[in-house]
Amino acid sequence: MTIFRRFRNTDPPALADIWNESHTARGAYPLRTPALLERWVFSKPYFDHNGLIVAVDEGSGRVQGYALTGFAPTADLAALSFEEGVICSVAVRPADRRKGVGRGLVQRCEAYLADKGARTFRAGPVWPQCPFGFGLYGGTNCPGFLASDPDADPFFRSLGYAPAGTTFVYQKKLDQPLTIADARFGLLRRRYDTQVLRAAAVASWWHDCVWGTLEPVEFRMVDKLANNIPTARAVLWELEGYGWRWGYPSAGILDIQVRPDLRRQGMAKLLVSQILRFLQDQFFGICELQAQADRPDIVALCRTTGLEQVDTGTTYTKPVPQAMQVPLVRATGLTPADAAVNAAGR
Numbered sequence: 001m002t003i004f005r006r007f008r009n010t011d012p013p014a015l016a017d018i019w020n021e022s023h024t025a026r027g028a029y030p031l032r033t034p035a036l037l038e039r040w041v042f043s044k045p046y047f048d049h050n051g052l053i054v055a056v057d058e059g060s061g062r063v064q065g066y067a068l069t070g071f072a073p074t075a076d077l078a079a080l081s082f083e084e085g086v087i088c089s090v091a092v093r094p095a096d097r098r099k100g101v102g103r104g105l106v107q108r109c110e111a112y113l114a115d116k117g118a119r120t121f122r123a124g125p126v127w128p129q130c131p132f133g134f135g136l137y138g139g140t141n142c143p144g145f146l147a148s149d150p151d152a153d154p155f156f157r158s159l160g161y162a163p164a165g166t167t168f169v170y171q172k173k174l175d176q177p178l179t180i181a182d183a184r185f186g187l188l189r190r191r192y193d194t195q196v197l198r199a200a201a202v203a204s205w206w207h208d209c210v211w212g213t214l215e216p217v218e219f220r221m222v223d224k225l226a227n228n229i230p231t232a233r234a235v236l237w238e239l240e241g242y243g244w245r246w247g248y249p250s251a252g253i254l255d256i257q258v259r260p261d262l263r264r265q266g267m268a269k270l271l272v273s274q275i276l277r278f279l280q281d282q283f284f285g286i287c288e289l290q291a292q293a294d295r296p297d298i299v300a301l302c303r304t305t306g307l308e309q310v311d312t313g314t315t316y317t318k319p320v321p322q323a324m325q326v327p328l329v330r331a332t333g334l335t336p337a338d339a340a341v342n343a344a345g346r
């Protein structure tokens, strides 16, 4: 029989084994040491032992699977919003699949999230609803659960989740000459300089939490005729473990922004072409960029710069049933049970 319990400090080696047995497709890479879980999961300021559910075979004590859940941020990216719970990862050892273990894990995640005040369950982290996942799963950013992991879609649909967003994953192989030409580039180059900043500015508390110990590089275009005012930016990071999976040193572009009054002039296209050239000079073999399907501007940018779609991510949602809803305690994030314990002075 399977029992479900919260995470214990002795679990990481078993969790890394399950990860390595379960995540064999392109969207994740082998964890050669459980320390990577420390880096990308346990070190987060909001990591909660109760939000990492572990399935154990009662007879043998063998860990069969786990599910990891957390909360989305508030709109200003300055705190957690307990209204939206996010199931970030579920994995069951191949030998233990199709026996209800995955379903049991998700049900325990849902109970934990609802008890904290969730009104929506999301499955498949996507920026910014991505308390966990970045750095370990999905590549450059959090695209939801990938089509290259074919178990995820039928599994979550069978548990009542419906697709709520699509992300396209694009890549460019850099082992061939780059030929991105545009008649506007000459004019843009005369007016705008591109700078490479070794430490990208961290935009919010949530960026700091999700990106963690990452040291991204910022590419910034500045207006030479206006005191070097920034006009466009993109963040670049080395996709350390993924490169091992894909067979080439790889990097990902995040967070491309062009000042609103300067859009549709080829500036983002020029910035991406400069980043690709920079990566090629540094002997990177792959550059990845992700575009949410409801961002036609980013989708078109990927296509016009010659990136090819290699995968698709989906995020799913499900309303929390009325019977599971508890009052939301906004100020403290405490459940009524937590509050009662505090009030009793224990």
Ligand SMILES: CC(C)(COP(=O)(O)OP(=O)(O)OC[C@H]1O[C@@H](n2cnc3c(N)ncnc32)[C@H](O)[C@@H]1OP(=O)(O)O)[C@@H](O)C(=O)NCCC(=O)NCCS
Pocket: 022, 023, 088, 089, 090, 091, 092, 093, 096, 097, 098, 099, 100, 101, 102, 103, 104, 145, 149, 150, 151, 152, 154, 155, 156, 158, 159
């Ligand atoms: C997805 C996963 C966690 C499911 O675990 P599981 O213990 O096999 O799931 P369950 O036995 O509880 O399945 C519950 C229901 O989901 C559906 N389901 C699960 N896996 C399925 C599959 N491969 N194909 C079709 N339906 C599936 C079925 O309806 C199933 O009910 P049924 O067996 O009564 O028909 C497991 O396949 C896995 O670890 N895959 C690799 C990791 C992964 O892709 N995780 C998701 C992204 S992080």
